[in-house]
Amino acid sequence: MCGIVGLFLKNDDLRPRLGEMLTDMLITMTDRGPDSAGIAIYGDEGEGAKITVQSADPTEFDGLDAALSTEIGAPVDMKVIDTHAVLTLPAGAADQAVEVLEARGLRIMARGAAMEIYKEVGLPKDVAARFGLRAMGGSHGIGHTRMATESAVTTLGAHPFSTASDECLVHNGSLSNHNQLRRKLAREGFTVKTENDTEVGAAYISSRIAGGATLGQALEGTLQDLDGFFTFVMGTRNGFGVVRDPIACKPAVLAETDDYVAFGSEYRAFADLPGIEAAKVWEPEPATVYFWER
Amino acid sequence: MNADAGITTLDLSTTELREVNETLQSARPGNRRYEIVNTRGAHAIAVGLDAPIEVTVKGSTGYYCAGMNKQATIRVEGSVGPGAAENMMSGTVIVDGDASQYAGATGHGGLLVVKGNASSRCGISMKGIDIVVHGNIGHMSAFMAQKGNLVVLGDAGAALGDSIYEARLFVRGEVASLGADCVEKEMRPEHLDLLADLLAKAGADAKPEEFKRYGSARKLYNFNIDHAGEY
Structure with missing residues (x-):
């Protein structure tokens, strides 16, 4: 079990509040993943x-x-x-x-x-406080609370994983063909740093994007080439994508208003979002790719 | 608590979930009505009730809402997370919004109505419950369903009724695919009567004649010696 949260802003007026909104969502998901937490935030782009x-x-x-x-x-x-x-x-x-x-x-x-990643071992509220996540602004961000299954509880084993510039992935589930895929990707020049299954998933998606695939096509590819359970949320410089495996036993909820698209492992994560009462809320379909790009 | 107008309000922002559930579980039979506010997607709201009381849950919930229900009528004015009305024995659960996976799982009796869509594994291993879904249901619904009725006004996802026993499945829309040993069956007059009754109870605006019935081909009940070589 793990917790995932994500927020993609459509209304730039909310940018200063991104960290605050995402932090509340992350802390709400503590009981799904109390051993480590991490966040990828797409902040202001400089020179x-x-x-x-x-x-x-x-x-x-x-x-x-x-x-x-x-x-x-x-x-x-x-x-x-x-x-x-x-x-x-x-x-x-x-x-x-x-x-x-x-x-x-x-x-x-x-x-x-644009992307910065902060992750550490510990309770989500403590990790958020250490990094001052609440004060961070940006256009979109993804957070993860981890209950480890496939590799050790370490800083590097926490999510999000980034295997290419401005790309990151968070995962709830477990992959069963990651060792084979790790070797295959290494031959293609995409090496991963840890024993973690999710990092292999991230490298797979990065390899597809590097080969010319769009975010949507790369996520589509996970349905053919990855074996196991997954609900993935992926971030790119200008986009945000979601895909679940065909069995879809790892929970996922999406919410959309004129101001934002939000992802949560559970509806609880949305409870404090502005305008959530009137939002379109739905469960993403199995084996179906959803993505938003600005 | 606000006992005005005969309705007791239980506020989850000021009262612990365990206390809210204990209040409902110790309710005596009678015309007692309760409402639960500030749900914020919390888990296990209104579980284990055992009295003919009316409970309105004002907002969306998380996992296992209205689980193990006996006798009570529980209405959720929102959507429910995984495992809603799981293992219901009797009573009624009405969800105004959508239901996540395995709604009504293992239910022995009572009626579950989902006004929106229900996702995967709806009615898995149902054992006598009646489930009426006004929208669509997801894949692997009614897997190993043993008894009871599942009525779907919309479409059904892949592998409907896989390894089904004696539950009856009625679907008005498209079925993506039938699971192992699940087949379309003849709609006889008694099925039309049953369906009319369930649709009326669920407040569903549909005609029994518009549905198709699915059930067990009963080929998995006994070992088939002709297949011995396949193992």
Whole structure:
């Protein structure tokens, strides 16, 4: 069992409230997943690329911006939040920056023009407070509360998983062909960092998008190529998608108003959303792809 | 609690769910009416009732709403999460909105009415309950259904009535596919009478003649020696 929440704003006036709305939804899903929590937030896009890194020892962030700037020969802006830091730098230097950061032993959580990922072990309310999620604004975001089944309870085993720029995936369920698929994807150049099944699902979708598929086509592909149980919610720079396996035993509810599209593992997650009484609320059909793009 | 006009209001924003359910479970027979407000999708609302009382749930609920009901009439003015009216023995549960998966599962008696759609596994392993869905139902509905009646005014998803025993299934719309050992059956006068009665009880505006009946081919009841080589 895990909890998923997602929010895709159609009304830009709500952008400053994205973090607050998503945090309340996330905390409501605590009893579906009390061991870890994470959130991917698509915030304001600046000039450069954003790289979110994590370290169990945040003193490693001391002087990181200056050191990275010297290595890549470009200006670096750094925002440290608890065990995570978001580095903003010129997009052209991002590949080199990732190499430098990984060589220093830092874990890359996310990269992209808009997306930042924060995830840690612990109760969702504690994770949200550590990162100040409530104060974050943005256009859309996805959150996950984890009750681990397929791999250990660690920071890297928490969701969301990102395997490409501005792409992330959260999952409720378990995949049974992930080892085979992991090897196949590795041969195609899409490597994953953990033993986790969901990360393989994320890499699969990223590989399809890299091969020219749209978000909708990539999600459609999961129905053919992934074996197991899944309710997936996927985020891209400008989109938000949902797909459930044909058995559809992992719960899912969608709500839509003129202002937003919301996803929740349960209706409870929507209880505080503005205008929810008048929203269109429905259960996504099995083996059916839903996505919204701006 | 507000006992005005003979209705006792139970507020889930100020009263623990367990206390709300204990109040309903200890209600004495009579003309007692209750309403539950501020549901906010909570689980296990109005479960285990055992008296002829009327309960109105004002809002959508989470898992297992109105489960294990006996005698009570429970109306939900909203949608219900998975397992609504699960294992009902008697009484009536009416859902104004949609029902999530396995609504009415394992029910032994009583009537479940869903005014909207019910999703997958509706009436799974039903054992005597009557279920009337005004909209559509999802896949694997009435799986291993043993007894009772499932009436669907809309369409049914894939594998309807898989491994069914003696429950009767009536569908007005399209059936995506029938499950193993489930077949279309002749609609006899007694079935039309039964259907007319159920439709009336469920406030459904449909004619019995518009439905098709499905049930067990009874081929899975006994081991077929001709198939021994397949195992």
